[in-house]
Amino acid sequence: MWRNSDVLVIGGGVSGTMAAIAAARKGVKVTLVERGGCLGGTWTAGLVGMTLDSGDKEGLLKEFLTIVYHEKEQGTATIFEIQKYVLEKLCTESGVEMMFHSQVCDVKTDGHQIKEVRVITKSGHIDFHAKVIIDATGDGDVAAMSGCSYDYGRPSDGKAQPMSMIALVSGLDERANTYISFPDNPFWDARNRLKGVLDAVGAPYSIGCPSIQPLCGEIYILSANQEYGKRGCNVNELTEATMNARREIYRLVGALRNGAPDVFGNLMLVSTPECIGVREGRRIHGRYTITVEDMIVGRRHEDAVCLVRYWVDIHSLENDGGKGFTDDGIKMQPYDIPFRALLPKDIDNLVLAGRCISGDFYAHASYRVAGNMAPVGEAAGTMAAEAVMKGKKICEVEYQR
Ligand SMILES: Cc1cc2nc3c(=O)[nH]c(=O)nc-3n(C[C@H](O)[C@H](O)[C@H](O)COP(=O)(O)OP(=O)(O)OC[C@H]3O[C@@H](n4cnc5c(N)ncnc54)[C@H](O)[C@@H]3O)c2cc1C
Numbered sequence: 001m002w003r004n005s006d007v008l009v010i011g012g013g014v015s016g017t018m019a020a021i022a023a024a025r026k027g028v029k030v031t032l033v034e035r036g037g038c039l040g041g042t043w044t045a046g047l048v049g050m051t052l053d054s055g056d057k058e059g060l061l062k063e064f065l066t067i068v069y070h071e072k073e074q075g076t077a078t079i080f081e082i083q084k085y086v087l088e089k090l091c092t093e094s095g096v097e098m099m100f101h102s103q104v105c106d107v108k109t110d111g112h113q114i115k116e117v118r119v120i121t122k123s124g125h126i127d128f129h130a131k132v133i134i135d136a137t138g139d140g141d142v143a144a145m146s147g148c149s150y151d152y153g154r155p156s157d158g159k160a161q162p163m164s165m166i167a168l169v170s171g172l173d174e175r176a177n178t179y180i181s182f183p184d185n186p187f188w189d190a191r192n193r194l195k196g197v198l199d200a201v202g203a204p205y206s207i208g209c210p211s212i213q214p215l216c217g218e219i220y221i222l223s224a225n226q227e228y229g230k231r232g233c234n235v236n237e238l239t240e241a242t243m244n245a246r247r248e249i250y251r252l253v254g255a256l257r258n259g260a261p262d263v264f265g266n267l268m269l270v271s272t273p274e275c276i277g278v279r280e281g282r283r284i285h286g287r288y289t290i291t292v293e294d295m296i297v298g299r300r301h302e303d304a305v306c307l308v309r310y311w312v313d314i315h316s317l318e319n320d321g322g323k324g325f326t327d328d329g330i331k332m333q334p335y336d337i338p339f340r341a342l343l344p345k346d347i348d349n350l351v352l353a354g355r356c357i358s359g360d361f362y363a364h365a366s367y368r369v370a371g372n373m374a375p376v377g378e379a380a381g382t383m384a385a386e387a388v389m390k391g392k393k394i395c396e397v398e399y400q401r
Pocket of ligand 1 (some may be wrong): 008011012013014015016036041042043046049051052105138140148165166276279329353354355368369373
C-alpha cells in the first residue's frame with residue numbers, strides 16, 4: 001500500500017506536533033506518524049510536563065500554553081493529560097491526518113532526495129511519498145536511515161547524557177513535607193533529607209540527588225533514576241534501561257514504605273511511563289552547527305528560529321553521588337537557533353525538528369528543553385509548507401522569522 005502527503009512528519013513529540021499543526025494551518029496536506037498512542041513524546045508520555053525556557057516565546061507555543069493554563073484552572077486532569085488533550089485538539093482542528101501506532105522502519109533515497117518512507121502500522125506497511133519530510137523522532141531516526149552523518153555523545157569519550165524514568169507516587173501527608181521539594185522549600189534541603197532517609201534505609205539509588213515534587217492534588221513526582229552509558233537508539237540498551245529503571249523505582253518506593261513507615265508508610269507507586277525519557281540521541285549534521293562558542297558569545301542570526309536562555313544542563317554521565325548535574329563551567333549568554341541548524345546537510349527534502357537538530361554536545365544540553373523544541377517544530381512545519389506551496393526545495397525558500 002502507498003500514500004501521498006505534502007508534508008510527512010515522523011514523531012509526535014512536542015516538536016513534531018508543533019510542526020504538523022504549523023504546516024497544516026498553511027493549507028497543505030500533512031500526515032503525522034507516531035509510534036506510540038498519544039502526542040507529546042517525552043513531554044507527556046515521559047511524565048515531564050514542565051515547559052522550560054518558554055518565557056519569551058511567541059507563536060504556537062504561547063497559544064498552546066494559554067489554552068493549557070485555562071484547562072489547568074478547571075482542575076480536571078494532570079498537566080500531562082491536558083497537554084495530550086490540547087495537542088490532539090489542535091491537530092484535529094488544523095486538519096492533520098493522524099497515524100498512531102505507526103513507526104518508520106525504512107527510507108529509500110535517490111541522491112540527496114528521500115523518495116519513499118516505509119511505515120509499519122497495525123494494519124501492515126505503508127510506503128509514503130511526500131514532498132517534504134520532517135524528522136521529529138528525537139533520535140534522528142529518519143535522517144540516519146537516509147544516510148545523513150551525525151554526532152553522538154561527548155566529544156572526549158562518546159558518552160551521552162543518561163536516560164531517566166520519572167514516576168508518579170501518592171500516599172504522602174504533612175509528615176513527609178520536609179522531604180518534598182515544594183517551591184518554597186530550599187531546593188537542596190528537601191533533596192538532601194530524602195537522600196539521607198534512603199541512605200538510612202539502605203536503598204541505593206542511581207541518581208546523584210533524588211527528589212519528590214508536588215504535581216497536583218495527592219499526586220507527586222518521584223525523580224530517582226538515571227540510566228548511565230546506555231543508548232536510546234539501541235533497542236537492547238533501551239529495553240534494559242527501561243526495565244532497570246522500573247525495577248529501581250519499585251524497589252525504592254518499597255524501601256521507603258517499609259524502612260521509614262512513620263513518614264512514608266502509605267507511599268504508593270501510582271504509575272511509571274511506558275517509555276523511559278531519552279535526553280540525548282543523534283545530533284544530525286546540518287547546514288549550521290550550534291556550538292559552545294555560540295553560547296559563550298551569545299551568537300545571534302538573521303535566520304533565528306528562537307532565542308535560547310536555558311543553561312548548559314548536563315546530567316551526570318555517571319553517578320557521582322553529588323548534585324546529579326553540571327554546566328561544566330560554561331557560562332552561556334542567550335543565543336539563537338538558526339534555521340540552517342534544522343536543515344541536514346546531506347538530504348534536500350528533509351527538515352529536522354526537535355532535539356536531533358545540528359549542535360554540539362554542550363549546545364544540545366542547553367537548547368533541548370521543550371520551550372525551544374516547540375518553536376523549532378513550528379519553524380520546521382511552516383517552512384516545509386512554504387516549500388510545498390512554492391514548489392521549491394526547502395533549503396531554497398527564504399526564511400522569514
Ligand atoms: C527525564 C527528562 C526530564 C526532562 N525535563 C524537562 C523539563 O522539566 N522541562 C523541559 O522543558 N524539558 C525537559 N526535558 C527535555 C524535553 O522533554 C525533551 O528534550 C523534549 O521533549 C524533546 O522533544 P522532541 O519532540 O524533540 O522529542 P521526543 O519527545 O523524544 O519525541 C519524539 C517522538 O517521536 C516518536 N518516534 C521516535 N521514533 C519514531 C519512529 N521511528 N517512527 C515514529 N515515531 C517515532 C516518539 O514516540 C516520540 O513521540 C526532559 C527530558 C528528560 C528525558
